[in-house]
Amino acid sequence: MTNKKWLCTLLASVGVFSAAAAEEVTMGRNQGLADQWVAAKLITDIGNKAGVTVKVKPLPAARASEMNLSGEIDGEIARIDAYAAKNPSLVQSKPLYYYLNSTAFGKSDKAVASIADLKKYKVGIIRGVAHAMTVTAGLKVTEVNNPEQLFTMLEEGKIDVAVSSEIDGNYRLKKMKLGDIKVLTTLAKFEQGAIFNPAKKQNAEKLAKATAAMKQSGELDKLTAQYEKEFLNNNIEP
Template sequence: MHKLRSFYLSVLLLITPFGYAQQTLVFSGIEGSVNTDISLQVLEEAYQKLGITVEYRPLPGERALRTADTGRVDGEVFRIANVEKRYTNLIPVPTAINVLQGIAFSKVEQIPISGWESLKRYHLGIQIGIKFAERGTEGMQRTLVETNEQLFKMLDAERVEVVIAAHANGLKTLSDIEIDSVHALKPAIQEYQLYHYLHKRHASLVPKLDQVLQQMQQSGRISAIRKQALLKLENGH
């Protein structure tokens, strides 16, 4: 009987792509984030090629990272590079799955933007757990809140002068809460590649998933998913 079970298991592993039996992985991610939605589309397609189903658990930014790092879920949908230096139980998959434009938003259109240093003179607002904004504004006068909605309402009420957010997320939030007095300032403060992170218990999966993501990147599929999602956002769908 034991030999028969081993035989069937071997057959299952052989017929499943990359040797992975059907399973489900759960990933935490930043709630209400357009970049999470885009990244999830990429991951769902990539993991499907490995015979793996993806589930998503939306959480506030910092809590999403802690939940992934402590192993309560299987990883984090996306983060910028080098998050693993602080959250040491997470392993980045090397191929980027998305890109983030860090943008300053303000009620004043004439603020000149030339990198983070150009924002030092302003009272800034950022969302807790959004690492590119936390790092970029370190040492500056800033107010931290839990959600993008709180962030932009605070700006609209002129409790801060400038808020920092991912471009796509900021535009969606402004549309959702119907604020039209706030402007996205150009150019972007900085652009970041975004990476998927797996908990270290799934270390053996990293090279297999990366192989799939490399193929999707080279074929233009990752870029196409992002462009299609942003087009829907711009058209209000």
């Protein structure tokens, strides 16, 4: 009996020590966007596999970038390659674990079949959202602070085309009851993943190993489908 008590005490102590020693990082995500909600769920699971507790902080996209670069947060959960290229001081965790379709939304009288067609119209994007900035590079665009503002301006005719992720744009159409707005075309598909302040390089490497293993096993694909379905079916506010 004494040995059993000693063993239980030892195991409990090890558990407490492990919990206390677990690494923790605070990462920003672009607030209010459906694709970023899904990414937050995925990166939390990836972190758990890697032995890293990921705390996700919703922030305006441009503010998240500023805080990552300054070290006020440890990283951002979902950024594309073009963002990493523009910010070489940051450490990208590869392989990337999620994706988005950068999509043009507008009324049916707007003819957009490719990125080149955007130059014919007044285009709106959300400030600091890298995929939208990438597909509209070189164009004069209207930048807004959040997706509700973007789609309100589209509905009111203040812009002709809104560029957003496919999943978030379709969510807005349903939530805001914008029956006269539709998907015009998919402009580009972007892989996205975590990107860290250089002080957290070791965390980028740990998440990269966990991501690779989850991709290989098929677990990541299953979780992606699960979380996208959960978001779309449960009226979740991203």
